[in-house]
Amino acid sequence: MTTTHSAEAGAPPEDGLQAHFDATIARDQRIEPRDWMPDGYRKTLVRQIAQHAHSEIIGMQPEGEWITKAPSLRRKAILFAKVQDEAGHGLYLYSAAETLGADRADLTDRLIEGRQKYSSIFNYPTLSFADVGVIGWFVDGAAICNQVPLCRSSYGPYARAMVRICKEESFHQRQGYELLMTMMRGTEEQRAMVQDAVDRWWWPSLMMFGPPDDSSPNSAQSMAWKIKRHSNDELRRRFVDMTVPQAEKLGVTLPDPQLRWNAERGHHDFGTPDWDELMRVIKGGGPCNAQRMERRRSAHEDGAWVREAATAHAAKQSERAKKETAA
Amino acid sequence: MSDDHVYLTLAEGHEDDTRWAYGTGFEDPLHGVDTTVPEGIDTGRLAADCVALADDALVSAQRLAEWITRAPELEEEVALANIGLDLLGQARLLYSRAGQADGTGRDEDAYAYFRDAGDFRNVRLAELPNGDFAFSIVRLLVLSSCRVAHFHRLTSHTDPVLAAIAAKGVKELTYHRQYAAEWAVRLGDGTEESHRRMRRAMDQVAPYLGELFTTYDVRDEVVADLRQVTEAAGLPMPVYRPLPGAGRDGEHTEHLAPLLAELQGVARAHPEATW
Numbered sequence: 001m002t003t004t005h006s007a008e009a010g011a012p013p014e015d016g017l018q019a020h021f022d023a024t025i026a027r028d029q030r031i032e033p034r035d036w037m038p039d040g041y042r043k044t045l046v047r048q049i050a051q052h053a054h055s056e057i058i059g060m061q062p063e064g065e066w067i068t069k070a071p072s073l074r075r076k077a078i079l080f081a082k083v084q085d086e087a088g089h090g091l092y093l094y095s096a097a098e099t100l101g102a103d104r105a106d107l108t109d110r111l112i113e114g115r116q117k118y119s120s121i122f123n124y125p126t127l128s129f130a131d132v133g134v135i136g137w138f139v140d141g142a143a144i145c146n147q148v149p150l151c152r153s154s155y156g157p158y159a160r161a162m163v164r165i166c167k168e169e170s171f172h173q174r175q176g177y178e179l180l181m182t183m184m185r186g187t188e189e190q191r192a193m194v195q196d197a198v199d200r201w202w203w204p205s206l207m208m209f210g211p212p213d214d215s216s217p218n219s220a221q222s223m224a225w226k227i228k229r230h231s232n233d234e235l236r237r238r239f240v241d242m243t244v245p246q247a248e249k250l251g252v253t254l255p256d257p258q259l260r261w262n263a264e265r266g267h268h269d270f271g272t273p274d275w276d277e278l279m280r281v282i283k284g285g286g287p288c289n290a291q292r293m294e295r296r297r298s299a300h301e302d303g304a305w306v307r308e309a310a311t312a313h314a315a316k317q318s319e320r321a322k323k324e325t326a327a
Numbered sequence: 328m329s330d331d332h333v334y335l336t337l338a339e340g341h342e343d344d345t346r347w348a349y350g351t352g353f354e355d356p357l358h359g360v361d362t363t364v365p366e367g368i369d370t371g372r373l374a375a376d377c378v379a380l381a382d383d384a385l386v387s388a389q390r391l392a393e394w395i396t397r398a399p400e401l402e403e404e405v406a407l408a409n410i411g412l413d414l415l416g417q418a419r420l421l422y423s424r425a426g427q428a429d430g431t432g433r434d435e436d437a438y439a440y441f442r443d444a445g446d447f448r449n450v451r452l453a454e455l456p457n458g459d460f461a462f463s464i465v466r467l468l469v470l471s472s473c474r475v476a477h478f479h480r481l482t483s484h485t486d487p488v489l490a491a492i493a494a495k496g497v498k499e500l501t502y503h504r505q506y507a508a509e510w511a512v513r514l515g516d517g518t519e520e521s522h523r524r525m526r527r528a529m530d531q532v533a534p535y536l537g538e539l540f541t542t543y544d545v546r547d548e549v550v551a552d553l554r555q556v557t558e559a560a561g562l563p564m565p566v567y568r569p570l571p572g573a574g575r576d577g578e579h580t581e582h583l584a585p586l587l588a589e590l591q592g593v594a595r596a597h598p599e600a601t602w
Binding site: 060061068071072076083129179183185187189190296298302304306309310311313 | 385395412514516517589590599601602
């Protein structure tokens with residue numbers, strides 16, 4: 001990766017710069033692209049924003065499968081627009097990463113070569129149309145829990161991208177929930193489809209908040225830098241507390257026998273996700289990792305001639321313009 | 328925590344839920360238009376015209392949807408989805424109008440999901456597989472050039488609903504044509520490979536042009552558009568030979584039935600369901 005600030009980043013920080021940065025963070029003010037920042041802060045942000053961008057792009061696949069199969073034209077339009085929004089989110093996020101000196105083409109290569117990750121949730125298959133609703137409800141819901149605090153992230157361009165993204169995510173979540181409500185009012189088969197999708201997506205959705213706090217290596221520094229605002233476990237608990245009444249209203253059962261309200265703590269108690277599964281999926285062993293990567297890779301490779309043609313045309317155009325000016 | 332409100336309102340009732348199709352219905356294009364079918368209009372003809380135009384749009388939108396997650400660049404994912412959504416929106420309005428005009432009261436989904444290939448009236452160019460990006464661009468250029476010219480005429484149709492649908496569509500289709508034309512020029516002019524692919528795409532599209540010109544009286548406009556683009560792109564004009572059969576009579580290629588099987592499969596597996 002190339003960084004525009006490499007000279008500064010490589011040099012030992014001058015006391016004044018570091019102090020100014022620290023004071024900005026302490027005052028809850030934003031760091032902007034031209035401000036000095038520690039190399040570690042920059043790298044952490046690029047890693048996080050790129051991972052987030054990759055997740056939006058890979059996340060188009062599980063739902064994108066259903067655009068052509070959606071069972072009504074209204075649902076087809078909703079889903080088509082949602083997947084389009086995800087491509088848009090990917091674009092804003094890659095742009096935010098570029099303000100830190102990263103290059104989109106390079107980040108795409110890192111994704112395709114498996115050197116950067118995306119959210120493990122997208123390595124699970126979408127087996128019925130109810131999955132589209134459950135992804136909206138759980139996955140977009142978990143994304144909102146994770147991302148709403150990022151609207152106050154210390155890095156300005158990231159925080160601003162998140163404001164727009166969160167608005168659209170909450171829209172998607174409501175669309176998903178509304179689909180499930182409609183299906184639950186439908187046939188017995190439809191209700192069974194919804195429950196089956198809930199059973200399959202619940203635990204992977206809880207894993208979206210990352211490993212438990214005591215084994216999350218990057219969290220403490222990110223919290224100190226105010227890139228992250230809440231711990232993984234805190235966000236997970238919040239997601240569970242918010243989702244339980246919604247499940248009741250919908251009439252589905254969340255697949256966790258240990259799930260119950262704890263009046264003393266004022267939160268729900270719930271079971272422990274299978275962390276070995278999370279690690280396996282992160283390392284490439286999920287049901288769809290290979291398929292997701294293959295699709296992204298082939299789209300990129302099959303499109304190479306198109307991108308080359310666009311570049312060649314632009315170069316010829318500017319060459320022709322120069323000649324005209326000269327003549 | 329202060330951010331909870333976004334999530335907590337989820338399960339509350341919302342009266343506007345039926346309109347929650349982002350980008351697909353905030354502005355009702357028929358707002359203020361009297362939807363009563365006017366006296367003295369040939370309703371059978373009106374319904375048939377609406378169905379044919381809707382079928383072109385739906386089948387095209389389905390092919391565009393297949394590009395999603397497969398496009399050469401993220402900007403193209405967004406643009407192709409945008410075009411697909413516009414066409415899907417046109418199809419929905421046109422099917423609804425057909426149901427009003429033919430007196431059956433069928434809704435958009437009845438037309439889209441519960442007719443077989445032989446009942447579809449789209450032109451065959453729309454149903455051909457996507458091929459490479461060059462083919463999809465040339466097809467989009469031809470179909471949008473044709474549709475925008477036809478929609479221009481429909482804006483003065485005696486049916487005010489069809490005229491309103493056409494007026495909205497003209498703006499959308501003008502963008503589709505521009506998008507396709509810009510890519511056609513880039514690809515025609517770009518590299519040897521892209522030029523070669525564009526020539527091949529022109530040859531592949533050529534046999535299906537005749538059908539467009541017999542279906543719509545728009546030959547002059549389409550030829551003018553194609554001439555402008557091919558000149559800028561350094562490409563020859565497509566030379567078309569007439570191909571027997573016509574999608575407008577329900578005669579299709581072998582590609583339509585599998586496309587419809589995918590489109591209609593879930594809906595037909597659960598005919599009693601509501602979505």
